[in-house]
Amino acid sequence: MExxxxxxxxxxxxxxxxxxxxxxxxxxxxxxxxxxxxxxxLDLFTGLAVNVVGHSHPKIVRALKEQGERFLHISNVYLNxxxxxxxxxLSDLTIGGKVFFTNSGAEASEAAxxxxxxxxxxxxPDREGIVVLKKGFHGxxxxxxxxxxxxxxxxxxxxxxYKIIEIEPGNFEELEEAIKQKPLAVLMExxxxxxxxxxxxxxxxxxxxxxxxxxxxxxxxxxxxTGIGRxxxxxxxxxxxxxxxxxxxxxxxxxxxPLGGIISKPDLSDLFAPGDHGTTFAPSPxxxxxxxxxxxxxxxxxxxxxxxxxxxxxxxxxxxxKASCNHLIEDIRGKGxxxxxxxxxxxxxxxxxxxxxxxxxxxxxxxxxxxxxLLPPLTLTNTDVDRFIETFKKHLLSLDKG
Ligand SMILES: *Cc1c(COP(=O)(O)O)cnc(C)c1O
Numbered sequence: 400m401e402x403x404x405x406x407x408x409x410x411x412x413x414x415x416x417x418x419x420x421x422x423x424x425x426x427x428x429x430x431x432x433x434x435x436x437x438x439x440x441l442d443l444f445t446g447l448a449v450n451v452v453g454h455s456h457p458k459i460v461r462a463l464k465e466q467g468e469r470f471l472h473i474s475n476v477y478l479n480x481x482x483x484x485x486x487x488x489l490s491d492l493t494i495g496g497k498v499f500f501t502n503s504g505a506e507a508s509e510a511a512x513x514x515x516x517x518x519x520x521x522x523x524p525d526r527e528g529i530v531v532l533k534k535g536f537h538g539x540x541x542x543x544x545x546x547x548x549x550x551x552x553x554x555x556x557x558x559x560x561y562k563i564i565e566i567e568p569g570n571f572e573e574l575e576e577a578i579k580q581k582p583l584a585v586l587m588e589x590x591x592x593x594x595x596x597x598x599x600x601x602x603x604x605x606x607x608x609x610x611x612x613x614x615x616x617x618x619x620x621x622x623x624x625t626g627i628g629r630x631x632x633x634x635x636x637x638x639x640x641x642x643x644x645x646x647x648x649x650x651x652x653x654x655x656x657p658l659g660g661i662i663s664k665p666d667l668s669d670l671f672a673p674g675d676h677g678t679t680f681a682p683s684p685x686x687x688x689x690x691x692x693x694x695x696x697x698x699x700x701x702x703x704x705x706x707x708x709x710x711x712x713x714x715x716x717x718x719x720x721k722a723s724c725n726h727l728i729e730d731i732r733g734k735g736x737x738x739x740x741x742x743x744x745x746x747x748x749x750x751x752x753x754x755x756x757x758x759x760x761x762x763x764x765x766x767x768x769x770x771x772x773l774l775p776p777l778t779l780t781n782t783d784v785d786r787f788i789e790t791f792k793k794h795l796l797s798l799d800k801g
Pocket of ligand 1 (some may be wrong): 503504505536538544592593621623625649650705
């Protein structure tokens with residue numbers, strides 16, 4: 400058999416080498432991945448919040464085949480029915496305006512930056528700058544990287560000259576002060592993801608909406624990780640009862656294929672004029688067909704409702720675990736199936752647990768060194784939850800001995 404680890408080291412630039420696990424994946428089915436030796440792994444990572452309906456869902460595979468037999472790519476010069484249908488559904492389910500599709504999350508952030516500057520040119524020439532949150536993550540291409548406020552991620556690169564105003568997440572006064580500086584937009588993740596799973600309080604999101612509305616500032620929600628049912632509603636902002644002006648989406652929306660984009664409110668939907676933005680590949684008809692299938696499964700088959708029950712079972716069990724292991728668990732935080740287990744004690748604990756769970760056939764993620772991040776598929780079952788908790792608890796308690 401090929402030595403995939405050795406070939407990976409030789410031929411792929413080492414940008415992911417500190418994260419990479421030594422298993423070569425052969426196939427996926429439901430909530431499990433299988434490696435080339437046939438070992439099964441319960442997938443609580445879903446390729447970073449992408450496979451929301453699990454692996455090789457029969458409806459996804461059927462949609463892939465059906466659209467694959469029709470056409471894969473046509474460009475934006477002809478009408479693209481799967482994408483038009485998806486745009487209509489995303490619009491109807493959210494803030495009612497038009498969609499611009501991209502191939503990835505970073506490109507959705509890039510589109511948002513351009514869109515916000517069209518707002519400046521056409522509607523708000525006396526305003527400047529985008530308010531972003533400390534430790535926020537919005538992508539790694541140069542235009543998006545300026546918005547990403549994580550030390551170690553952006554410092555080494557030349558950033559574009561547009562202005563940003565950085566504030567502490569959840570701090571009302573800093574938000575008010577920032578709005579006084581007459582910015583164009585406020586951009587935030589409703590639950591900060593790679594920063595370490597920080598849910599913004601609902602009253603903070605409501606305050607942001609109120610301040611933005613009265614001051615003609617665009618409220619932009621980066622739902623790239625939180626969207627498509629991850630936090631228990633189709634988009635996380637819904638739970639605060641607010642209406643953003645712009646929504647960024649990607650990750651789960653294409654059912655495993657690359658797809659992202661932005662949705663605006665109707666009164667802003669014609670800020671991009673012909674020629675203002677574009678890309679060859681997006682919206683991929685194939686990704687769009689899968690996107691429609693994801694929405695069918697979440698909304699028509701009732702998976703979104705069902706996932707809320709399973710996620711509350713997970714939260715209940717994690718809360719109990721924390722109560723019995725207070726010396727090892729600092730906090731459990733997040734929303735729905737976007738869950739962070741903040742560890743304390745030896746800073747290596749998270750990595751040790753990741754390795755030990757891998758050996759026992761469970762895949763989890765670690766972010767910010769000490770935080771276990773769970774991003775399971777929405778198809779997770781109560782049995783999967785029980786298995787995870789039991790295995791996790793066993794390895795957590797064994798940390799005491801080591
Ligand atoms: C993943 C992510 C991005 C970037 O998406 P890519 O597809 O990796 O470019 C942007 N914002 C948030 C909140 C994300 O989680």
